[in-house]
Amino acid sequence: MIGDRKKSVFGALLLLALFGAVFYASWMYLKPKPEAAHPGSFGAIAMSTDSGIYGAAWGFHDPDTAIERARSECTRSGGANCIVKASLNGNCGSLVTSGHAHQSYVVTDSDKYQAAAFGLAQCQASGAGDCTVREQFCGSGG
Numbered sequence: 001m002i003g004d005r006k007k008s009v010f011g012a013l014l015l016l017a018l019f020g021a022v023f024y025a026s027w028m029y030l031k032p033k034p035e036a037a038h039p040g041s042f043g044a045i046a047m048s049t050d051s052g053i054y055g056a057a058w059g060f061h062d063p064d065t066a067i068e069r070a071r072s073e074c075t076r077s078g079g080a081n082c083i084v085k086a087s088l089n090g091n092c093g094s095l096v097t098s099g100h101a102h103q104s105y106v107v108t109d110s111d112k113y114q115a116a117a118f119g120l121a122q123c124q125a126s127g128a129g130d131c132t133v134r135e136q137f138c139g140s141g142g
Helices: 002-030 063-076 111-126
Strands: 042-048 054-060 082-089 092-098 101-108 132-139
Touching: 042 063, 042 092, 042 101, 042 132, 054 063, 054 132, 063 082, 082 092, 082 101, 082 132, 092 111, 101 111, 111 132
Parallel strands: none
Antiparallel strands: 042 054, 042 082, 092 101, 092 132
């Protein structure tokens, strides 16, 4: 009788510990998570005038960081003398290039597709037949 009572008390404690572990694990998994940081509204496009290699950055909280990142992306891709072609703040931009004409067109607009369309139109109006949208994004991303 006494052995059975010890077994039932031990079983109840074990069941209580198991319930506590499951509850704790569920709480850790389902507890409200802190909101992810919102992307910033600044972006930039940098390009090497020597080679046509470019770098882009978006989602930054200040223009200097976006500009520095775009330059470093340009340099990391192999560009030399990378200069900023556009700095974005809450708007969108596109980079359109023509290899044969050695031209680049950077256009900003409130819509990235509209910016790309304007850039293509400018490139094609120059007589270039190989116009290509290289980059299109908004300062806050996407």
